[in-house]
Amino acid sequence: MGEIFGRRPPRRRVVVLLALALLTAVAAVLLLRRSPVTLAPRPGWAGTEQAGWIAGIVSAVFSLVGTVAAVQALRTTRAAERPPAGGTRTIRVGRIPQPASWFQDRRARLDLARAARAGRTAVLTQVLSGMGGVGKTQLAAQFARRLADSGELDLLVWATAISRDAIIAAYAQAARELRVVDPTADPDQAAAALLTWCEQTDRRWLVVLDNLDVPADAAGWWPPANRNGRTIVTTRRRDAVLGAEDRTLVEVGLFTGEEAVGYLTRAVADPARLAEAGQLAADLGHLPLAVAQAAAFIRDRGLDCAGYRRMLLDRRRRLDDLVPQPDALPDDHRATVAATWSLSIDAADAAVPVGLARPLLELAALLDPNGVPTGLFATPAALAHLATARAVGEGARVQAEDVTRALHNLHRLSLVTHDPHGSSLRVHALVQRATRDRLTDAQLVAAVRVAAAALLRLWPATEVEPPLSQAFRANAAALRDHVGDLLLRAGCHEVLFRLYESLGESGLVRAAFDGLAEVVADCLRLHGPDHLETLRFRNQRAFWQGRTGDAAGAADAFAELLTDCLRVVGPDDPLTLTTRHNVAYWRGEAGDVAGAVEATAQLLTDRLRLHGPEHPHTLNTRGSLAWLRAEAGDRAGAVTALRALLADCQRVLGLEHKTTLSARNGLAWQLGAAGEHTAAIAETRVLLDDYIRLLGVDHPQTLNARRNLAWWRGKAGDPAGAAAALAGLVDDCLRVLGPDHPLTGMVVESLAYWRGKPRRTADG
Incomplete structure (x- = not known):
């Protein structure tokens, strides 16, 4: 790995100084022996020079003695730092976790090593932060073990930092091992002595504070800065205090797809059982803990990856049923995947505002893991739900700022990822599942109704921002996927109507039709063929069937639906009238224009009778009839009818109503079809400007x-x-x-x- 700490002064310097002193003394003696032969005698010389020789010898001897004394003093002052008898082994305090089986050499480990080798620019304290289960402890343990095993450490302290007392106890033990305090010293005194030693020593040390999930526990006990020492901290927290000036906060993320598949490949070992390993890794969200426990479960039960996937995707199974029992967890895991986050949830829920973090997480657990619009939590339905669901202060009103603070608490404990300046949050899919697993049936029903109501409240009636519309569709689809039939049983049909309407209008016509086919099947199973919601979903499905290009199939589906509507809800029900409109429209699209004209004319008569001439449905039916007459060959009559319709729409509904815009679009097209190309261009250009202004580009x-x-x-x-x-x-x-x-x-x-x-x- 290479040495990463500053080099201490080699002990050879002391030996060199001692050798120089000895050489000086020997030279003086040799000079004394040679002098009578090589030097000419002078009067009075002998006594004077002899005294000089003697003085030189004495000086050399004193130099030698001084050097020896300095060496002895050096040995005395470092006696406390001397390792125990038996060599220069690393002093180890605390138990480093055993290496994980099939450990993946992750990018995060390489980042640690690069920073450590940076010499004088090295970051001396690194805080590994991330959600429970990403492997922070194993990364720190691997790093510490490699340094110690390669002889690059004189002291390694591994402290399980679950409390202030645990940190002090580990420090005190290290001080006693180093012999910098009396064995009977008070723990606080001994721990303080260790920090002093760490600050002043030129020996190489590493302190690891593992699972420092309460930063206040380390207040006053952070190891000091010393280029010969390093500190590694693992924590689920992301508090600003952890990223102080002399510390670097390192986000430890999930496995990459390659790392997750690599682990499964090595752990399962049998190539015949690795089909769908990549999909399984994705289903597990590439969470290292989940991948490890899933692999152990696969081995124990003789499963393969594809079989485990089927079990995992079964919403009826709890997450705890898909991992080994607590007494059979791999790699010294202390908790199952589901239990890993329980302490973090408790801590977030106990923070001010007390009792809000848990119900917020329960709502987020029903929605899209990749982006929940945070505005949903501030809707009236959500605020009322949070006020009722919070564990303390029941009945107290919840404000939007309380929601913001509670979201921050969840973020600080790595249960969600939330940028306070952003408009959405992310939460790992397995955190969501573990949270849902712990809800009672009554709690789940209440949360589903709130989530659906919040989505409908914020979903724009006119979708002019495709990314925003996609976010709402993703959350509605996730809600359906997470709770299945419950969405229909709980009476939350409207959010599904909105979902498939948005899908179709955005151009995802096939997805809208396929999704509605599933919903219709579910409604038939749950409610029967005559339930109003079953009939409504059949109406929506038939419409998007036509939009897929199957006009004849849509016409037939609407005709069948009309028969049922007449029987179940009667001829004057709005659903019956809408179905009649669609029967006529799709008959025309399928080629039966004359039949479509006749059916639409009859519908207009009933609209006038039931709603009057100025109702939007009546005006819309007039537009359909004019269009069909143009298709039947009466272009001039269609233009005249559309001009009159447009005047009525502008008077009754206004210039920007969707029926008015539809009438303008129809008139512009029919003008062009009638040969009035210049007029069609002028009308369409103005209409296009209004569409851009009202709906977006x-x-x-x-x-x-x-x-x-x-x-x-x-x-x-x-x-x-x-x-x-x-x-x-x-x-x-x-x-x-x-x-x-x-x-x-x-x-x-x-x-x-x-x-x-x-x-x-x-x-x-």
């Missing part, structure tokens, strides 16, 4: 308006301009909607069309 309706504008430019005689506009639009559609969205396909087809067309006149 990446909204599907904005992208569709860009496609329409380019199309009418081509029809007006500018095929090159149309192709250029569509080329840029293809890139944006691929980025926002993906290659499978119908609009992407339409844009690609339009681009190919106009690239193959020569420039024409406006009447071409």
Whole structure:
């Protein structure tokens, strides 16, 4: 590994000084013997020179004596530092954990070694911080063991820093081993003496404070700075005090995918049992502790990785049922994966504001591990739930600032990762699962209802920011995945309607349809075919079936649904009327335009009877009828009807209502289809500006308006301009909607069309 501490002065210097003194004395004697022969006699010389020789000899002898005395003094002053009889072995205090089986040579260990070798620029105190189970102790133990075994340490102190007394006891024992205090010295006095020794010595030392999860326990007992010494601390905490000026806070993360698979490969050993090892590592969130305990469970039960994955993905199984029993844990593990975080949760919940951290974590455990919008916890439903669920001060009102402080407590103890300046937090999937496992049925139902209500409260009605919409979809999908049927049993259907509506509108049409097919199957199993929510989900599923390109299948599905709606809820129910609208629309899309016109005209009559002429549904049905008449060949009549409809929409609903915007879009298109290309371009350009302002540049309706504008430019005689506009639009559609969205396909087809067309006149 190479020496990492400053080199102490070699003891050979003392030997050299002693040898020089001896040589000086010998030279004086030789000079005395040679002088009568080589020097000419002078009167009075003999006595004078002889006295000089004698003085030289005496001086040499005194020099020799002084040197010996200095050596003796040096030995005396270092007597306390001398290792016990038997050699120069490292003095070890405390028990270093045994090496983990199949230890992975992780990047974090390399970072420690690089910092340690940095000479005068080395960081002398490193604080390894991370959530329980990431392997902080094993990294510190490996580092300490390598230094000691390679002869680079004179003193190694391993203190399990679970309390102030434990730290002092380890220090006191080290002081006694070094003989810097009397064996009967008071522990505090002995510990203080050790720190003094660490500050002044030129011998090489390493102090490890393992599991310092209460930083206050080390106040006043941090080892001093000395270039001959190093301090390593492991902790779950991330408090600012741990990263003081002379300390470096090192975040210890999870295994990389390669490291996790490497561990499983070595631990399971049998290649025939390693299928899906990479997927299993991902399912375990690459958490070293979980990977180790899963591997032990696989070996003990004769399983393979694929079989263990199936068990892990079964929501009915508790996490504790998927690891070895506490008395059979591998590598001296002190707790199961699930129990590893219990002390941290208790500590976070006990911090001010008391009793909020645990129920906050319980809510976060139901949502997306990769990013929970923190605003969810400040919604009225969440604040009321937290006030009821907190362990103390029941009934006390909870404020948004209380939530912020409680989230910080969870972050400090590495249970979540939360940037106070950010808008989301992350929490490991296994922490989530362990938290859910400990909820009673009543607690789980209450938390599910709160999470669903919070999502609906904050979910934007008009989705103009794709990343934000994706975050809400991910959290709603995670909620469904985590609790399964409970979301439907608890009456939280609306969040699922919103999820699949958002998926479809964002361009993920196939995902919306597939997800709704599963929900319909669940509703049929749980509620039966005549339950209102079953009928509503069937309506939504049939719509997105049509959007996938299966217009005929959608028309048939809506026709079947209409029969059931008429029987279950009656002819005038809003769901029945909506289903009639969809039957007509998809019949038209499937090619039966005449039938669609007739069905829509009948629906308009009933809308007028039930809702009146100014209701948004009535106005929307008028727009559908005008469009269908245009498809049937009456373009001029459609334009006239749409102009009248637009005037009514603007008067009744306003300029920015979605029905008004839809009427404007329909009118602009029909103008172009009727040959009024210049008017179509003008109308579409203004509409596009409004879409960008109201919905954003990446909204599907904005992208569709860009496609329409380019199309009418081509029809007006500018095929090159149309192709250029569509080329840029293809890139944006691929980025926002993906290659499978119908609009992407339409844009690609339009681009190919106009690239193959020569420039024409406006009447071409």
